Amino acid sequence: MSKLPEPKPGPGEVRIRVAAATVNPTDISFRVGRQHTTAQLTQMGVLPPYIPGMELAGVVDAVGEGTKWHPGDRVMAIVNPRRPGGGAQAELVVVPAASVARVPEGASLEAAATLPMNGLTVRLALDRLALHPGQTLASPARPARSAATPSSSASATDCA
Secondary structure (H helix, E strand, O other), X not given: OOOOOOOOOOOXXXXXXXXXXXXXXXXXXXXXXXXXXXXXXXXXXXXXXOXXXXXXXXXXXXXXXXXXXXXXXXXXXXXXXXXXXXXXXXXXXXXXXXXXXXOOOOOOHHHHOOHHHHHXXXXXXXXXXXXXOOOEEEOOOOOOOOOOOOOOEEEOOOOO
């Protein structure tokens, strides 16, 4: 564990007091040095201690100029750990305001921390599919349906 200076948000940034951060296979690879060499990280401006973590949830505790967020807002965010300042597995994390989303009503901060990467993955897939209204997205391997089994397909209007 290392003690670092408290990060300060600049214009368009938000500082989050982290309540929950995920651990993904990417974080483990980053931690053990499988993604980049120390020299490569230094060239990218990433210096020790290396802070992994790509997803977090917590409470906004400071904001820079030009953001819609306020101290006390419950938020989740995605962050690239291969940047100066590091990733999500820290007490305080500063991220661009555009990387932040409100935690859904009724969701715990722990559950919310698991949403950003999964949500972005789904969004990227849907964007690449470029479905038009009326088209249907369906799982190619569908189990037998019964009256109690919901459909595993969604229409383009469901995904808008």
